[in-house]
Amino acid sequence: MSRKDLLRLFEPERVAVVGATPREGSVGRGVMENLRSFDGDVVGVNPKHDDVLGFPCYDDIPSVPGSVDLAVVAVPAESAVDVVDSLGERGVKNVVVLTAGFSESGGGGAERETALAEAAERHSVRLVGPNSLGVTSTPSSLNATFGSASPREGNVSFMSQSGAFITAAVDWANDARMGFRHIVSLGNKSVLDETEFAEAWGEDDGTAVIVGYLEGVEDGGRFVRVLRRVTRETPVVLVKSGRTDEGARAVSSHTGTLAGSDRAYETALRKAGVIRADDVEELFDFARALDALSLPEGDGVAVVTNAGGPGVMATDAVGDTSLSLADLTDGTYEALDGALPDAASVYNPVDILGDAPPERFADAVEAVADDPGVSASLVIACPTTTFDFDALAETLVGTDVEIPLVASLMGGEATREARDVLSESDIPTYFDPGRAVRSLEAVADYRRAKRRRTGEVRDFDVNRQKARRILETARDDGRLGVEATPLLEAYGIPTPESDVVGSPNEAVQVAEGIDGDVVMKIVSPDILHKSDIGGVRVGVTQDDVRDVYEDLVSRARSYQPDADVLGVQVQETVGVDDGVETIVGFSRDPQFGSLVVFGLGGVFVEVFEDTSFGIAPVTDTEAREMVDGIDASPLLHGARGSQPVDTEAVVETAERVSALASDFPSILELDINPLVASADGVSAVDLRLTVDKEEL
Template sequence: MSQSGAFITAVLDWANDQGIGFKDIASLGNKAVLSETDFMQAWADDPDTNVILGYLEGVDDGREFIDDAREVTQDTPAVVVKSGRTEAGAQAASSHTGTIAGSEAAYEAGFKQAGVVRAENVQELFDFARALDGLPMPDSEDVAVITNAGGPGVMATDAVGDSRLSMASFEDDTIDALQGSMPDEANVYNPVDVIGDAEIDRFRTAIDTVLADEHVGCALVLSAPTAVIDYTELSGVITALQEKHNKPVVTCLMGGERTEQATDVLGDAGIPNYFDPARAIGSLDALAVQREVESRDYQAPTAFDVDRDAARDILEDAADRGATRLGVEAMDLLDAYGIPTPTGDVVDSPDAARRVARDIEGDVVMKIVSPDILHKSDIGGVKVGVETDAVADAYEDLITRATNYQPDATILGIQVQEMVDVDAGTETILGMNRDPQFGPLLLFGLGGIFVEILEDTSVRVAPVSEREAGDMIDDLDSAPLLRGARGRDPADEAAITEAIQRLSQLVTDFPAILELDVNPLLATGDSATALDVQLTIDPDEL
């Protein structure tokens, strides 16, 4: 299926030369009547359709696409290339989350949640399709490389490092068997280099031995042309051994005209041949993606017991006073949905500040509350470690600073809050940006001052299940920091996961919330606590 008719005509012309056939082709056009999900559902029910391919420029209803496509992709692989990958959707965003989670991130997250295998270009579209059409699913993501050429073998190893795959670690029996059958100059570890003088029997022995290893989930057989190897004969060996072991094998028989007959033999057995080792590994990676998709156990999002009426009152009060941007004065919004926050309150007098401080054990933090002053610390609008006896004076000082800085600013009061030791945990960010196609996009990652520098974040379309919330943690390069790397105390992942789900429920319940940042969400060994919040609302949606 394609949103471009011209693309279809070009593909048909090219595919005819490549010997690639299609059961059905649909030109989606402007999707006035039928959409991509309609065709996906129809083809999923068709026993003669093995793989669905798509060229898309956009989807109209992202949530519907995810829900419908994930049912299809459990049994029928779908590979999609999407054009228009720009940051236009993020340019107008004003929050950290809005800047990072732009339109491209929405499609990336949506396709992932839908179980769609994403191709970056037309070449990948058909590379992946060939592998998904003809090869069995791997038992693991551990790949073996068997080669007669050292350089291309290293290239293949590099490509594995860039993918979700891993180089398989052979069993001792496999290494012993290879050492007993290969010349001394050969490399019997992965990648297995049978060296350039290898004839068919040496290749056969190496491939058979490696595929028999339980640690090997899939394999790449790679060969440069030599005087002693016949590609057509080698292709027959490869097809027979794949059938024997029922493990996916792709090939990289490098060369020109001498590869043509071998490619036909391999193709008849559903084994794709590629000139570039990276393309071959990419196709095995697509198989690994589909394997993960088919093994998913989809869960419904958890419905937490929350105070939706209290949350609505907070948002409506803001709308009534004409506010579209809220800060710490909206901390009670998080409380209403069960996201932990420090003890405290927003007050409008020195006496009220003193009363709140007396109920808090230890020193307090005090912040200006004003929708017109976003960067409060820049003007000295935050005081840390204020003793109870000094709270009233600190209140007056903060109000003076705010009015001197911006006389026409709306001052809602001062937040008095318990002090939290940020060094006792890891600062993370939890946020949401509302995408026009997919709706609320959740973002989680390393927070504090590092969010825009490191950009180590994960995005999902809300609502999310417990598993999907946990996957957002797994996605992070910095996940080891949350799990106790370098002697750090591990964070409470269950608390983080629950906070993600609760925010997911909040932004799903209230479409009026356009953007929201909890930064930082402090993750400690026993909690995940929101220390600050900013959000943008659309009063017309309330």
């Protein structure tokens, strides 16, 4: 279906409610009551009534005269499939199923939902739900829901998997004088999901901001691709519930442990250019700011306040964000000196004193707005016996300010009219200065996301056939360790000279072919953390190779008698004194595919958790952002006089690992830890991975 067709869901001329009833407290009556304000025609379908609340009512769908643009279904779950079939045969293309009792419940609900989706597909029906609150569109005064309140008109389109969340949000937004354009309760998303609505609203000229509450995403890959296009033109703000790792798939690798259930969503939303809100308050704070404000050119913020304490609060809030408190120029200091009393502070935050009249606010705001280092401004006003919030609002509306301006009016009922005046003039207001600052950050974040260079996915010369042969050697449980090192070589990832041997004599032979001392490691897919049992020996001389081999095997047998010991790896020593131990790997996420990780590696990787993430396939730009995005990145660039490592080699390795993840979805988890990065390049010293052999 086209996006234009989907928008027709919100533009019906005639609505039919199947299951309409005058019975008090029923869903069918609630929808009919809300449709009283609809600009178009409304009919009911129920054989028990000739009319419902003054609207004509018909026995069944075939008996409804004329066309039907939107059907709202409020019948028992057992009847809903037949109703959708009948609507489809009648040619109705837009259907909202309010009925519960499908996949969210037991007793055959999942089977009913499958049948419902199949009925919709047979007739090319655009179906919302089931288990939906309904849909709303304020331009036509359409409220096809059983919610208790109708929203104000605005430019924000809102989707939610929770119908209760919509009813609460609409009630709150009405009190806050915030409006909506379209609202959809996604319900169980048996046909239409968040991606379709985001795509359609992205092409809707009347939608300035898209917001949503999501509990999950149906098709993660498509979601990211579509939202990346949408956010080029329209900001999207989402709250994603379910941040904890509980219930997530059990993982055995470092990468899987670090990724967790919420990391993939965080990474996917960032890749898609979506602004993530932490809670409901932020969701609508950010929406109001993105709807009202132009995009700032930079991150410098100026604060103008009539109270020192809130000014300090705002300063702290700025410090907690990606914004910065702007350094004012000498010219701005001179302008402020000329406009403010001697006791005022002209430094940012600019304290204009508690007795400041509205005109002093205006002078200070205009002075800082002209400063080249100021990209946005926050006005904080606290009540005094002589202060008039309404007069301040009128004055601020009249200021000559072109940069984004927000206000923190620190009062209650006394600020209501002032808040309305400012909001109508696209100056968002907040009680808490911190909320105002975070809203400015959201606007700045969208500027960065909108202008971010996506980069390209580079195509490398790799040996996929060799890689597949190696993966096919995985044990029945799918695990592979350093014996799979040739897999990395097949993808052009440098590895030290090494071999896996099965006897002391073979160990001696391999060691003799390597210059200098060697590293020896027990090779067993059953022993994940070899260092913990003394299963790794560094700096082994040629004379000690035989004894070390026997010691490693003995330690493994003592630690885990039933372990499958494949032998010992004899490896060229890779010096780490002049390098940095990092980790590169990926784990498979059920929604978004492979989540690639880069970070500080070695034995303490899970202690420090200094990592960054990308979703495969990562572009060259994303890989570079991952490498530069960890807290320890200064170590890679030569902190405290150390020699910089070859970061381009690190970036390329992350890209090659991403290519491996994309080429072989059968690899569930993979760790290269450590990947030693030095000035001379990188070397993959250790490896382990898990393969789903049935997917090969």
